[in-house]
Amino acid sequence: MRVIIRPTAEAACVTAARIIAEQVIRQPASVLGLATGGTPLACYRELIRLHREGRLDFAAVTSFNLDEYVGLGPENPQSYHHFMFANLFRHINIDPNRVHLPDGKAADLRAACEAYERSIVAAGGIDLQLLGIGTDGHIAFNEPGSSLASRTRLKTLCRQTVEDNARFFDDADQVPRLAVTMGVGTILETRRCILLATGENKAAAIGAAIEGPLTSQNTASALQLHPEVIAVLDQAAATSLRRLESYQNAESYMPDPDELT
């Protein structure tokens, strides 16, 4: 796994955005996998900035989001649909017909999960997946104990995740307990991943994901099996890593992802 450590959260998010931008510039019809939450906000701001400067064209891009709360429709400000339009899609020229999020209000959720998997395959698979990480090590909503071969499905959120996400709601009681999420197996089939983590509260989960044993108790650790993952961290999220020096040394031989072609 390539590990890039930036001095601040903002700088880490800019680096993640530049990696996404480079993907879209090189392959305008890219299929992007996208995440919600607090972490990617500054990354999306940078993508919007590059688009407004005329350096990034999303017209041919297709996107798939990782997850959605069960019971929340696009009209609900707390839904991930709403989040994505408010924080990215509305500000760039992506075709709304090419954006995909799981349907948290589908009458038949199981069938909708299977259809979501099929639509990823029909789009040719995900070229670049952006991932955040939960304080319990989850990627998407694959909570501890999730099968590392799991596919898009319904998942119950852990108490820790409900508490972490309560900041986006008026109170913790309003956080849905169920979500539709891509599986770990689905994520492992993407061609490239960025694992973006910022802040001290992610340090333990990041340490376990990158240097710990492969375990369903930290589903991000499954990324050790993925051939092309770039972990982009700020210094605070990197504090539990033991091999910091070797990551920094390796980076000194790599091209700077912040430099856009």
Ligand code: F6R
């Ligand atoms: C969101 C998602 C989650 C978040 C994670 C971190 O689509 O898939 O795995 O990435 O919960 O959330 P933040 O960034 O809010 O700390």
